[in-house]
Amino acid sequence: METAAVEVVDLVKRYGAKTAVTGLTFTARRGAVTALLGPNGAGKTSTIEICEGFRHSDGGHVRVLGLDPRADSGALKPRVGVMPQSGGVPTGARAGEWLRLMASFHARPIDPELLLTRLGLTSAANTPFRRLSGGQQQRLSLACAVIGRPELVFLDEPTAGLDPQARMATWDLVTTLREAGVAVILSTHHMEEAERLSDHVIIIDRGAVVAEGTPEALTGGHREVCFSTHARLDTGSLRSALPPGTTVTSTHNGDRHDHVVRPEDPEGAGPEFLAAVTAWCASSGVLAEDLRVRRRTLEDVFLELTGRELRD
Amino acid sequence: MTEHTTTSSTADSGTPGTGDAALFRPDPGAAPLWRMVLAQAGMELRIMLRHGEQLLLTMVIPVLLLIGFTVTPVLDMGEGARVDVLTPGVLALAVMSTAFTGLAIGTGFERRYGVLKRLGATPLSRFGLLAAKTLAVLAIQAIQAVVLCTVALALGWSPALTSAAVAGALALVLMATAAFSSLALLMAGTLRAEATLAGANLVYVLMLGLGGVLFPTSTFPGPMEQVVAALPITALSSGLRSTLVEGSLPSLGAFVVLAVWATVCALLAARLFRWE
Numbered sequence: 001m002e003t004a005a006v007e008v009v010d011l012v013k014r015y016g017a018k019t020a021v022t023g024l025t026f027t028a029r030r031g032a033v034t035a036l037l038g039p040n041g042a043g044k045t046s047t048i049e050i051c052e053g054f055r056h057s058d059g060g061h062v063r064v065l066g067l068d069p070r071a072d073s074g075a076l077k078p079r080v081g082v083m084p085q086s087g088g089v090p091t092g093a094r095a096g097e098w099l100r101l102m103a104s105f106h107a108r109p110i111d112p113e114l115l116l117t118r119l120g121l122t123s124a125a126n127t128p129f130r131r132l133s134g135g136q137q138q139r140l141s142l143a144c145a146v147i148g149r150p151e152l153v154f155l156d157e158p159t160a161g162l163d164p165q166a167r168m169a170t171w172d173l174v175t176t177l178r179e180a181g182v183a184v185i186l187s188t189h190h191m192e193e194a195e196r197l198s199d200h201v202i203i204i205d206r207g208a209v210v211a212e213g214t215p216e217a218l219t220g221g222h223r224e225v226c227f228s229t230h231a232r233l234d235t236g237s238l239r240s241a242l243p244p245g246t247t248v249t250s251t252h253n254g255d256r257h258d259h260v261v262r263p264e265d266p267e268g269a270g271p272e273f274l275a276a277v278t279a280w281c282a283s284s285g286v287l288a289e290d291l292r293v294r295r296r297t298l299e300d301v302f303l304e305l306t307g308r309e310l311r312d
Numbered sequence: 313m314t315e316h317t318t319t320s321s322t323a324d325s326g327t328p329g330t331g332d333a334a335l336f337r338p339d340p341g342a343a344p345l346w347r348m349v350l351a352q353a354g355m356e357l358r359i360m361l362r363h364g365e366q367l368l369l370t371m372v373i374p375v376l377l378l379i380g381f382t383v384t385p386v387l388d389m390g391e392g393a394r395v396d397v398l399t400p401g402v403l404a405l406a407v408m409s410t411a412f413t414g415l416a417i418g419t420g421f422e423r424r425y426g427v428l429k430r431l432g433a434t435p436l437s438r439f440g441l442l443a444a445k446t447l448a449v450l451a452i453q454a455i456q457a458v459v460l461c462t463v464a465l466a467l468g469w470s471p472a473l474t475s476a477a478v479a480g481a482l483a484l485v486l487m488a489t490a491a492f493s494s495l496a497l498l499m500a501g502t503l504r505a506e507a508t509l510a511g512a513n514l515v516y517v518l519m520l521g522l523g524g525v526l527f528p529t530s531t532f533p534g535p536m537e538q539v540v541a542a543l544p545i546t547a548l549s550s551g552l553r554s555t556l557v558e559g560s561l562p563s564l565g566a567f568v569v570l571a572v573w574a575t576v577c578a579l580l581a582a583r584l585f586r587w588e
Contacts, residue, residue: 089430149337
C-alpha cells in the first residue's frame with residue numbers, strides 16, 4: 001500500500017511557554033491538494049515547517065512520504081519542493097540565474113526557461129531579486145519549489161499579498177500540479193483559495209484541527225435564511241415560531257443588525273421554513289431587509305468554528 | 313532532456329487546464345554533489361563580484377593602499393624598498409577582506425533573508441554549501457593576488473621567489489583563510505545581520521591598523537607587539553613578509569597562531585551557528 005503524502009499524529013510544538021500546536025492530527029493524500037486553513041497564529045506555518053524538517057516537534061509523530069522529515073532529510077529533499085512564506089533568495093541574485101541554480105541541484109529538472117515562461121517571468125529573468133515586484137518574487141519562489149519535479153510540494157501562503165492576475169496564475173499552477181499527480185499541501189487564510197483548489201480542507205485554530213473534509217462536505221449543502229433589520233430582534237420569540245433546533249445568530253454593525261436563521265435539518269430551509277420566518281416578521285412588525293436564502297460558504301463554516309473576534 | 317511540446321508563450325494567461333501537466337509529472341532526483349557545489353560556488357562568486365561595497369573592500373582599498381603608500385613617503389616602514397615591505401601586508405589584507413569581511417557580511421544577510429534556510433531544503437547539503445563558499449572565496453583571492461601582484465610588480469616589487477618561499481606563502485594563506493572564514497561564520501551565524509555588518513567592518517579597520525599590514529609590528533612598543541602578534545592578520549602579514557622579503561619559510565609561530573584561531577572559531581561556529 002502506498003503511504004500518505006503527509007501523516008501527522010498528535011503533533012505538539014512549543015515556543016517557550018507558548019504552545020503553538022496542541023495535538024494536531026491529519027493525513028494528506030498523494031496526488032491531491034490539501035489546504036491547511038486557519039487564522040494567523042493558528043499553527044499552520046509551524047506545522048508545515050515541521051513537515052519540511054526545518055523545526056523539530058515537541059511531541060507526536062510526523063511522516064512525509066513515509067519517512068521521518070529530520071532523520072531521513074537527505075532522502076526527502078530531492079522529492080519535496082518547498083515555497084517559504086517570503087524571502088529565500090539572495091537580494092542580488094537574478095531571477096533566471098537563481099532558478100537555473102535550483103535546477104542544477106536536481107537530476108531531471110524542468111527546463112528553467114520553460115518554467116519562467118509558464119509563470120510569466122521571462123521579462124524579469126535578468127532582474128535582481130530585490131527589484132522584482134512582490135508578485136514576481138512569489139512566483140519565482142513557487143518556480144523554485146517545483147523545478148526539481150517533486151512528488152510533494154509545501155506552499156506556505158502562496159498567494160498572500162498577490163494581485164488578482166498573479167493569484168490566478170498561482171491557482172492555475174496548483175491545479176496543473178494536481179493533474180500531474182503532485183501532492184500539494186498549502187496553507188492559507190483565504191477561503192476562496194481553499195474552496196477552489198483543495199480536495200481536502202483542514203481547518204486549524206489555536207494549534208488543533210477543528211474540522212476537516214472536502215469543501216462540499218464542510219459546507220454541508222446547508223441552506224439558511226438571512227436578513228437584516230434596523231433594530232435588535234427578539235430572537236427567542238423568532239426561534240419559538242420555528243421548528244425545534246433552529247438557531248438564530250445575530251451580529252450588528254452600527255444600527256444594522258444581521259441575522260442568520262438556520263434549521264437543524266440541512267435540507268430544512270425550504271419554502272415552508274421561509275414562510276414561517278416571514279410570517280413571524282409580519283406578526284412582530286419587523287421589516288426584513290435583504291432577505292435571502294443562501295448556501296453556507298466555507299467562510300461561514302470557518303467563522304463559526306474559529307469565532308469572529310479579531311486576533312493578532 | 314525534456315521532450316514536451318508546450319503551449320505557445322502567448323497562452324500562459326492563467327486559465328485552468330493549460331494542458332502542460334506532463335511538464336510537472338514527478339521525477340525527482342538529486343544532482344551529483346560536484347555539480348551542485350560548482351553551481352553554488354559560481355553563484356556565490358557572481359554575487360560577490362557584483363557587490364559594489366565588497367569590491368571596494370576586496371580590490372579597491374588594497375590597490376589604493378599599495379599604490380598610495382609606495383609612491384608617498386608618509387609612513388616609516390623600516391628597512392628595504394617600500395613596495396617590498398608593503399606588498400606582503402596588502403596581500404594579507406586582501407586575504408582577510410574576502411575570507412573574513414566579505415564572507416561574514418554576505419553570510420549574515422543570507423541568513424537574515426532566509427537564503428540559508430531555503431538552501432537547507434534543497435538537495436545541496438550543508439557540507440556542499442560550505443565547500444561552495446570556500447571555492448568562491450579561494451577564487452576571489454586568486455583574482456586579488458593576480459591584480460595586486462601585477463600592480464606591485466609595476467611599482468618595482470622584487471620578491472624573493474624561492475619555491476620553498478612560495479609554498480610556504482601559499483600554505484600560510486590557506487591556513488589564514490580557514491581561520492578568517494571560521495571567524496566570519498561564527499559572527500554571521502550568531503549575530504544579527506546589522507551587527508555582523510558593523511562588527512566585520514570594525515574588525516577590518518582594527519586589523520588594518522594594528523596587524524602589520526602597512527608597516528611591520530616591530531615598530532610597535534614591546535608589550536603591544538606581543539599582544540598584536542596573537543592576531544591572525546599579524547601572523548599572516550609578518551609570515552608573508554619574512555617569506556617574500558627574505559625568502560625564508562614562515563615561522564612556526566605564525567602557523568600556530570592561525571591554527572588556534574581556525575580551530576577555536578570552527579568549533580564555536582559548528583556549535584553555535586544558527587541557520588535562521
